[in-house]
Amino acid sequence: MERLILHADMDAFFASVIQVLKPQYRGQPVIVGGPGERGVVSAASYEARKFGVHSAMPLWKARQLCPRGHFLPVDGPACQDFSRRALAIYQRYTPRLLPISIDEVCLDITGSQKLFGPPLQIAREIQKAIYDELGLTVSIGLGPNRLVAKMASEWQKPNGLTRITADQLPEIFAPLPVSKLWGLGPVTAQRLQRLGISTIGQLQRISLLLLEREFGLMGRHLYAASRGQDDSPVPLYDGKREYRQMSEERTLARDTRDVELLSLTLLGLCDHLGWRLRREGYQGRQVTLKIRLADFQTMTRSVTLSAPTDVDYTIFQAADRLLRSQHFGAKRVRLIGVAVSGLVQDGTPVQLSLFSEGPGRQRRLSRARDDITSRFGPDVISRASLMAG
Ligand SMILES: [Mg+2]
Incomplete structure (x- = not known):
């Protein structure tokens, strides 16, 4: 039987959630992002997009294009809540489900058709449930695999429904x-x-x-x-949020060429990233450095570690090496980020090298710090080098 994959992507998610919760913003141009003028747009409502505003655009530019727009910060807890409720709706249709991000999910509905009818009907039912129960619209793509379904979901937005079959x-x-x-x-x-x-x-x-x-x-x-080929499976959903990657990034207060300052910022990001990985019970082996230059050119560089890790310092060492091997020329950096991908659950047995004493110690250290962080809050401990500045 040919596989049938459904990719669902909620429209202008961060902005739409605000419009649902605060009726005064409905029908209004809402631009979500920040903090500060140096941040970028996380989401723009469709009313704001008419002015040419789109996500990833610098906020100052969005203000120029849409001076009468409502500029608001992301409501993190509310978005998490809507995301969880949407997941519960998707789960009615299949146990094979993979959350890709807070507002995107991929479903294998190959086996769902006997119970719920043909694919287009399943897709329309999901759209109706998301709208009736959450007040949000979702664009859906259907295809023979994850790659095609994802691309189909972007075909028509908002509230789109696109199917691409293998022969098309x-x-x-x-x-x-x-x-x-x-x-x-x-x-x-x-x-x-x-x-x-x-x-x-x-x-x-x-x-x-x-x-x-x-x-x-x-x-x-x-x-x-x-060729539209992709045989990556959609695993059974175990109720835990599955992350393909976790990342942290920061727009610097001022564009800089100072590698030591960038390195220090990176250390702070890796600290927080490691803490999040351990909290969620993940380790990853691929470390990616992201740099955005002042002219908004963005580059990423990755390295694969010999074993998965959730240790701040191991992640930092890898990312820092990538940072120092970059030549920015005369250009300044405006944003730096780090991601860990190739994630495995903590419980997965990991082959450790006989000589990997170091990470074990670093790991215990990191865990001890987490204990203190969870008891006294994240600001109590900082690495010595972070305090130096
Ligand atoms: Mg979306």
Whole structure:
């Protein structure tokens, strides 16, 4: 039986939640983001998008475009609550479910059709339930795998419903710009551009051999993704929120070229990230550094560790090495971030190297600090180097 995957993505989530909770903002341009003018837009209501405001745009620019908009901070607890309630709705339709982010989820509904009817009917029922029970709209994509379903969910928004079948794939994919491919970052897109490849159709004509030579492991992903191939499963949902990655980032108070200042900021981010990983019971082996330059060009660099970790300092060492191997030239940095991915649950047996004494000690240290943090709050302990400044 052909797999059937449904990808659901709630529309303008952070802004919509505010409009549901505070009726005075309904029908109004709402721009959520911050804090401060140097932050970016997390979400813009569709009323605000008419003015050209969109997410990831700097807040000062959004203010220029939409001076009469309502600028509000993200209501974290309310969004978490709506996200949990949406998950409960999705779970009525399948036990195979993977939360991708706070407002996106992927469902395997291959086996759900006998009980709930054809896929379009399931999708419409989900949209109705989300609207009736939460007051939110959700855009849904249906496809033979996660990659295609995700791309279909972006086809029409808001409140969209798009199905892409396996035989429509080549025709629909070919004219799209490569940047539309899921999992393809702007750096790879630029490299492809330089090779004269701007559409997915052009990418389809490049051999696997050539792509692997040019892009390494990413080349294999490009080859499969350009054909709409993706065999990643949707696991059974165990009620715990599944994270594919966890990240922390910070927009600096001022753009800087000072590597030591960036390194110090990174240390603070890794501290918090490690604490979150341990709290949620995850470890990860891939560490990614994200840098956004003053001109908003964003780059990411990753490294894979020999074993999964949740230790602040191990994450920091890896990220710091990536930071110091970067050459920004004359450019200043406005934002720095770190992510840990390839996450496994704490309980998963992990093969430790015989000589990995260090991390064990670091780990116990981190846990001791967590104990104190949970008793006295996060501000009691800071690393000595954080206090120095
Ligand atoms: Mg969304």
